[in-house]
Amino acid sequence: MEIQKPARLDALTGLRCFAALNIVFFHFSNPDWFGPLAPVVNAGYLSVSFFIMLSGFVLAYNYAERAREGKLDKVRFWKARFTRLYPVYLLSLLLGWQTLAQERPTHTVAMYRLGLVLTPLLAQGWIPQIATFWNTPAWTMSAEASYYVMFPWIASLRSPLRWTGHLWRLGGLWILGMIPGGAVCDLQPGWDCPC
Numbered sequence: 328m329e330i331q332k333p334a335r336l337d338a339l340t341g342l343r344c345f346a347a348l349n350i351v352f353f354h355f356s357n358p359d360w361f362g363p364l365a366p367v368v369n370a371g372y373l374s375v376s377f378f379i380m381l382s383g384f385v386l387a388y389n390y391a392e393r394a395r396e397g398k399l400d401k402v403r404f405w406k407a408r409f410t411r412l413y414p415v416y417l418l419s420l421l422l423g424w425q426t427l428a429q430e431r432p433t434h435t436v437a438m439y440r441l442g443l444v445l446t447p448l449l450a451q452g453w454i455p456q457i458a459t460f461w462n463t464p465a466w467t468m469s470a471e472a473s474y475y476v477m478f479p480w481i482a483s484l485r486s487p488l489r490w491t492g493h494l495w496r497l498g499g500l501w502i503l504g505m506i507p508g509g510a511v512c513d514l515q516p517g518w519d520c521p522c
Contacts, residue, residue: 333388339381346374346381375467382471386478394482401479408475413449416468420447423462430460453507 352361353371361368393399431439434457442460445451452458452469459466484496 336385336388339385343378343381346377349374379467379471379474383474386474387482390478391482394479395485397483399479399482404479405475408472412468412472412475416449416462416465417447419462419465426461434460 349368349371351371352358352368353374356368358365358369390399390404427443430442434442438456441454442451442457445454445457446461446465449465449469449472451460452466452473458469481500486493
């Protein structure tokens with residue numbers, strides 16, 4: 328039985344285009360060049376959050392109903408995400424291998440080694456000291472990979488009948504998101520942690 332896909336949302340392509348341009352201009356230009364649009368260009372980092380939210384929306388739009396009905400094949404979903412994300416990521420690491428020489432003097436030996444292990448696994452974003460290790464922009468891909476891992480379970484949750492149920496779930500997800508950072512701070516008491 329073939330699964331019918333939801334209709335395409337072509338309007339999102341235009342939004343992605345503007346957000347991508349905003350990120351490029353933010354990183355590779357002077358915001359003052361844009362006159363009255365300078366504040367928009369100067370806030371280009373917000374477009375990264377937009378991309379992450381958009382990715383979550385598109386995933387939910389395409390897969391949430393199947394997940395709630397128990398028809399989402401988790402392994403197939405993860406394989407599809409992996410084949411879409413990892414080859415480009417691996418290529419970026421291979422192209423940027425020379426940056427490792429610059430990483431060595433800026434980290435302790437333990438952090439450097441941890442960066443070498445976690446970065447190819449897309450797990451570096453969980454440790455603030457090495458979140459930008461080897462490939463600085465890839466911290467976003469590390470975050471996205473963790474969302475992909477959690478998505479099938481989160482999407483399968485049924486919507487509560489009352490809004491207080493939503494608040495409890497959001498609170499639980501918020502606390503769950505604080506656990507990795509808190510654990511890192513507890514395990515490394517010498518680190519400058521915001522906790």
